[in-house]
Amino acid sequence: MRKLILLLTIVAGTIISSCTGGPQLMPNISGKAGEVVIVVNKGNWESDPGAALRSVLAIEHPFLPQSEPLFNLINIPENAFTSIFQSHRNIIILNVIPNLPESKMVIQENVWAAPQIVVTISAPTPQDAASIISRESDKLANALLQAERNRNIQNAKKYEEKALRDIVTSKFGGSPFFPKGYNLRKQTEDFIWISYETTYTNQGILIYKYPYTDTTDLMIENLLARRNEILQKNVPGQLENTYMTTNMLFDPGMRWVKYSKRNFIELRGLWEVQNDFMGGPFVDHIFLDKENRNIIVLEAFVYAPRYDKRNYLRQVESIIYSFEFF
Secondary structure (H helix, E strand, O other): OHHHHHHHHHHHHHHHHHHOOOOOEEEEEEEOEEEEEEEEOHHHHOOOHHHHHHHHHHEOOOOOOOOOEEEEEEEEHHHHHHHHOOEEEEEEEEEEOOOOOOOOOEEEOOOOOEOEEEEEEEEOOOHHHHHHHHHHHHHHHHHHHHHHHHHHHHHHOOOHHHHHHHHHHHHOOEEOEEEEEOOOEEEOOEEEEEEEEEOOOOEEEEEEEEEOOOOHHHHHHOOOOOHHHHHHHHHHHOOOEEEEEEEEOOEEEEEEEEOOOOEEEEEEEEEEEEEOOEEEEEEEEEEEOOOEEEEEEEEEEOOOOOOOHHHHHHHHHHHHHHOOEE
């Protein structure tokens, strides 16, 4: 009899669970792109821990034509961290707990909303909190940047212009994912230009390839020279004898990146239009296609003279991060 009652209870519970739809969907995130809510009391926000967070997350974003922070930080005291703020996209919770054996940083996803990132930093003293923030600065910044990037990529895949991916794949053996609103501007044998344009903004993706000869092709001066050559030929300005090129008043930056099991060169800088006054930021991802002995370049650029450019650039940069060989 007891076994029968237990069995009936389990069955009833299963039926109730299925009737309520099983696991409930989490609410969507709130807040603007590039914002981070910092949950910490005012004393620690205005002392060493807060200063350490600002030195990592509020520094100037590299290679933009005007000063913009890496993230916009919003301080919320612990007693004000209610459900209104718990759905924010990026949250850092800083706990100072006396007698805590060691400092630690824990990164979690989708705690109160989705797609969300929550970073909890715990330390026995404010000074220890500042120390772990400085020690784990790259991990902290990269986790937040990746979370922002993942949201953009997820959106591109969910609302994809698949025809564009098919066009790029047919010529380059792979393609990023392009969200709705992007259109084909130009197509040649070795060059494709895709863009999303409004009255006052232009977010562009350039994809091109050229033969690889030896390792000197991957030196920054040679990459820039080839970039300028290809853009002069394929990206004209609005006036006669104008074309896109690299602004060399600000030295571009180059680094190797490992992402999604691939190694590529990241090139960052500012572009301008020769003989005109247009310009903005760009990011290149440069791949070596060893099998076909080609260099494949994916470039994201932004023209938005009336607006801040950080978030516009992150959107198109996320697109080229979604590049996959098929």
